[in-house]
Amino acid sequence: MSNKQSQIIYTITDEAPMLATVSFLPLVQSFSAQAGIDVVPCDISLAARILGEFPEYLTAEQKLPNNLAELGQLTLQPYANIIKLPNISASIAQLISAIKELQSKGYQIPDYPETPKNDEEKVIKAKYSKCTGSAVNPVLREGNSDRRAPRAVKEFAKKNPHSMAVWSQASPSHVSHMPRGDFYAGEKSITLDKARDVKMELITKSGKVVVLKNKVSLLEKEIIDSMFMSKKALLDFYENEMEDARKTGLLFSLHVKATMMKVSHPIVFGHCVRVFYKDAFAKHGQLFDELGVNVNNGMINLYDKIASLPQSKQDEIKQDLKACQANRPELAMVDSAKGIDNFYSPNDIIVDASLPVMIRNGGKMWGKDGQLKNVKATIPESTFARIYQEVIGFCKWHGNFDPKTMGTVPNVGLMAQQAEEYGSHDKTFEIPEDGVANITDIATGEVLMSQNVEAGDIWRMCQVKDAPIRDWVKLAVTRARNSGMPAVFWLDPYRPHENELIKKVNTYLKEYDLNGLDIQIMSQVRAMRYTLERVTRGLDTISVTGNILRDYLTDLFPIMELGTSSKMLSIVPLMAGGGMYETGAGGSAPKHVQQLVDENHLRWDSLGEFLALAVSFEDLGIKNNNQKAKLLAKTLDAATGTLLDQRKNPSPKTGELDNRGSQFYLAMYWAQELAAQNEDQDLKTRFTELAKALADNEKNIVSELAQIQGKSVDIGGYYLPDMQKLTQVMCPSTTLNTILKNFKA
Ligand SMILES: NC(=O)C1=CN([C@@H]2O[C@H](COP(=O)(O)OP(=O)(O)OC[C@H]3O[C@@H](n4cnc5c(N)ncnc54)[C@H](OP(=O)(O)O)[C@@H]3O)[C@@H](O)[C@H]2O)C=CC1
Numbered sequence: 093m094s095n096k097q098s099q100i101i102y103t104i105t106d107e108a109p110m111l112a113t114v115s116f117l118p119l120v121q122s123f124s125a126q127a128g129i130d131v132v133p134c135d136i137s138l139a140a141r142i143l144g145e146f147p148e149y150l151t152a153e154q155k156l157p158n159n160l161a162e163l164g165q166l167t168l169q170p171y172a173n174i175i176k177l178p179n180i181s182a183s184i185a186q187l188i189s190a191i192k193e194l195q196s197k198g199y200q201i202p203d204y205p206e207t208p209k210n211d212e213e214k215v216i217k218a219k220y221s222k223c224t225g226s227a228v229n230p231v232l233r234e235g236n237s238d239r240r241a242p243r244a245v246k247e248f249a250k251k252n253p254h255s256m257a258v259w260s261q262a263s264p265s266h267v268s269h270m271p272r273g274d275f276y277a278g279e280k281s282i283t284l285d286k287a288r289d290v291k292m293e294l295i296t297k298s299g300k301v302v303v304l305k306n307k308v309s310l311l312e313k314e315i316i317d318s319m320f321m322s323k324k325a326l327l328d329f330y331e332n333e334m335e336d337a338r339k340t341g342l343l344f345s346l347h348v349k350a351t352m353m354k355v356s357h358p359i360v361f362g363h364c365v366r367v368f369y370k371d372a373f374a375k376h377g378q379l380f381d382e383l384g385v386n387v388n389n390g391m392i393n394l395y396d397k398i399a400s401l402p403q404s405k406q407d408e409i410k411q412d413l414k415a416c417q418a419n420r421p422e423l424a425m426v427d428s429a430k431g432i433d434n435f436y437s438p439n440d441i442i443v444d445a446s447l448p449v450m451i452r453n454g455g456k457m458w459g460k461d462g463q464l465k466n467v468k469a470t471i472p473e474s475t476f477a478r479i480y481q482e483v484i485g486f487c488k489w490h491g492n493f494d495p496k497t498m499g500t501v502p503n504v505g506l507m508a509q510q511a512e513e514y515g516s517h518d519k520t521f522e523i524p525e526d527g528v529a530n531i532t533d534i535a536t537g538e539v540l541m542s543q544n545v546e547a548g549d550i551w552r553m554c555q556v557k558d559a560p561i562r563d564w565v566k567l568a569v570t571r572a573r574n575s576g577m578p579a580v581f582w583l584d585p586y587r588p589h590e591n592e593l594i595k596k597v598n599t600y601l602k603e604y605d606l607n608g609l610d611i612q613i614m615s616q617v618r619a620m621r622y623t624l625e626r627v628t629r630g631l632d633t634i635s636v637t638g639n640i641l642r643d644y645l646t647d648l649f650p651i652m653e654l655g656t657s658s659k660m661l662s663i664v665p666l667m668a669g670g671g672m673y674e675t676g677a678g679g680s681a682p683k684h685v686q687q688l689v690d691e692n693h694l695r696w697d698s699l700g701e702f703l704a705l706a707v708s709f710e711d712l713g714i715k716n717n718n719q720k721a722k723l724l725a726k727t728l729d730a731a732t733g734t735l736l737d738q739r740k741n742p743s744p745k746t747g748e749l750d751n752r753g754s755q756f757y758l759a760m761y762w763a764q765e766l767a768a769q770n771e772d773q774d775l776k777t778r779f780t781e782l783a784k785a786l787a788d789n790e791k792n793i794v795s796e797l798a799q800i801q802g803k804s805v806d807i808g809g810y811y812l813p814d815m816q817k818l819t820q821v822m823c824p825s826t827t828l829n830t831i832l833k834n835f836k837a
């Protein structure tokens with residue numbers, strides 16, 4: 093067996109998952125080494141990605157390889173086995189603070205040039221923009237997505253239901269979307285008859301030809317779409333909805349996915365902020381332009397930029413902003429204690445994480461006073477907004493879901509090779525002048541699709557290749573067969589893109605024996621209704637969706653069913669044969685870091701890591717016929733089950749068991765399982781000793797882990813903490829450290 097084939101790559105990311113890794117990885121390495129498996133760390137944190145872009149600014153010791161690019165290559169190898177933890181999808185504000193921290197630590201990287209003044213600054217900005225938004229997942233996701241709640245986790249949630257707020261039939265909360273002029277409205281879509289190179293160009297009313305993208309190489313059978321969002325329609329929509337929320341006394345909130353849709357959604361967000369504060373922008377617009385204010389990156393950008401003005405001017409602007417608020421609805425808050433509202437940063441209000449919480453809270457969000465209130469949740473794009481309104485309607489009619497009895501909704505998502513909207517950033521443009529936007533075959537001059545657009549409209553081309561679609565259908569059939577659940581393709585025949593997909597799905601389904609399977613195709617709203625009717629009856633249904641609904645539904649249902657998406661099993665069977673195992677479907681919870689620093693308590697639950705690791709070992713075992721790896725997988729799964737039964741998950745409360753304690757119990761249960769088995773005597777002998785040592789010292793270790801809590805700690809940084817300090821914080825039990833050290837030796 094070559095070395096690479098017995099390797100598991102364990103990604104080092106950011107924030108809470110990275111903290112948890114500092115103690116968990118050495119533990120995993122000491123277990124896996126007994127089976128000859130290398131678990132190799134690979135740093136793809138925001139800090140590492142930034143440094144990887146600027147080797148020429150660094151000393152020899154400071155230089156880092158471009159790990160992300162290397163991992164991207166690895167996903168194309170059949171032996172790839174990667175555990176991917178959640179990472180920061182950075183906003184501009186996060187990027188700037190990461191740069192500052194790195195500079196303060198002696199890394200002489202350049203400042204972020206927000207408005208580049210020359211070619212050199214343009215190059216620097218382009219490099220930095222590779223580090224913002226969802227920069228990691230699209231590179232690694234060379235396969236489609238299989239996300240589900242493992243049986244043990246679902247059973248645990250049924251036995252220990254989280255709280256769900258009550259829904260009133262009289263609730264005025266709702267989701268609003270553009271009634272016209274959104275991407276859905278004028279979409280065009282075709283399936284390519286042959287491979288073609290195309291360009292995207294704008295023929296302006298005055299007859300100029302503006303080439304926006306000079307070449308996109310497309311494969312035969314690929315589906316491409318051309319769509320735009322009308323700026324005028326968007327502004328009208330915002331104005332109407334704000335006025336409606338004000339009149340009816342609802343909170344106003346906006347929800348976008350500016351991380352994944354890193355070109356279009358900041359623009360959509362910025363318009364909303366400017367409409368809300370239109371009088372202040374009318375008065376100070378010129379000054380804001382001079383200062384380079386760009387609220388597409390949130391009000392945080394405005395506050396930062398005006399900080400350089402004399403105090404009296406700052407006060408005047410703040411007064412004018414406040415005056416606008418008097419004529420507008422109350423804004424929903426992200427963090428009312430800190431005064432962070434819905435417009436502070438677009439990355440704080442990502443649709444997938446924020447809407448389910450509103451629904452779980454009985455259709456309410458927080459107001460300025462920290463009280464939960466009814467809300468108008470605005471999601472401009474109708475295609476995806478409607479599914480949330482369907483859930484809200486259902487909850488108002490039937491009451492909230494009951495985690496004790498509700499069915500489960502796993503997802504099979506089309507995601508590979510930057511499928512659909514999530515791969516469209518480099519083909520998304522803000523139209524500079526009124527005209528006609530064409531996608532044209534470069535060789536023949538044939539105009540494949542054409543749209544009439546106006547200045548400010550957002551025009552984009554999306555693409556999805558044939559091979560990922562085929563693979564997606566195969567994954568859906570396999571999951572339906574293995575689980576015995578019905579599978580529903582959420583596809584709307586009235587949306588041109590999805591109509592093209594339906595044709596392919598029907599073709600590729602014919603390649604399988606579907607006997608005994610229940611596979612249907614329904615438009616999104618019907619599919620949601622059908623699924624919810626089953627959910628309330630305790631029945632399970634696989635949702636088979638495109639990339640955006642993959643993202644949205646794999647937070648929505650887990651948050652209803654399990655209280656969080658972090659407990660999901662999230663597998664990416666790579667198309668080249670390897671596997672990537674994402675831990676959970678959630679993010680990286682920045683407030684967990686704050687709690688650790690303030691109170692030395694880490695509430696992060698590493699359950700997602702435990703689940704991912706078990707499937708990763710299993711895959712390695714099957715592919716290499718490595719019995720020891722299979723045994724590690726089986727025993728880890730059993731240990732995770734015991735951990736849940738014994739309720740050894742981290743508590744959110746300081747003073748109680750935290751992430752470190754939970755990891756200790758996992759290690760103890762895992763060692764006990766390995767000691768109890770009789771398939772491998774060598775492993776049995778080694779782990780019997782370890783299991784005994786851990787069990788004998790349980791009290792001691794748990795008490796050592798409890799004692800340190802309650803005081804603030806210094807980890808020497810946020811984006812690039814000091815490893816020595818962090819290791820001391822994350823591995824504070826000398827008893828446990830000694831046992832693990834002796835075990836390794
Ligand atoms: N796959 C990826 O790489 C993803 C990355 N992100 C990124 O993550 C960051 C934070 O995103 P955010 O919107 O706050 O969403 P998160 O999913 O990080 O957090 C939402 C809440 O979920 C709970 N939670 C999530 N995971 C865990 C866990 N393992 N253990 C315990 N609780 C958990 C926490 O609730 P409580 O406070 O009640 O404990 C948390 O505050 C952003 O930078 C975002 O871009 C987001 C989504 C996916």
Ligand SMILES: O=C(O)CCC(=O)C(=O)O
Pocket residue numbers: 181225226227229230351352444642643646677678
């Ligand atoms: O990559 C990201 O920014 C977020 C990914 C995400 O939300 C998901 O895959 O569920």
Ligand SMILES: [Mg+2]
Pocket residue numbers: 444445643644647677678
């Ligand atoms: Mg998501």
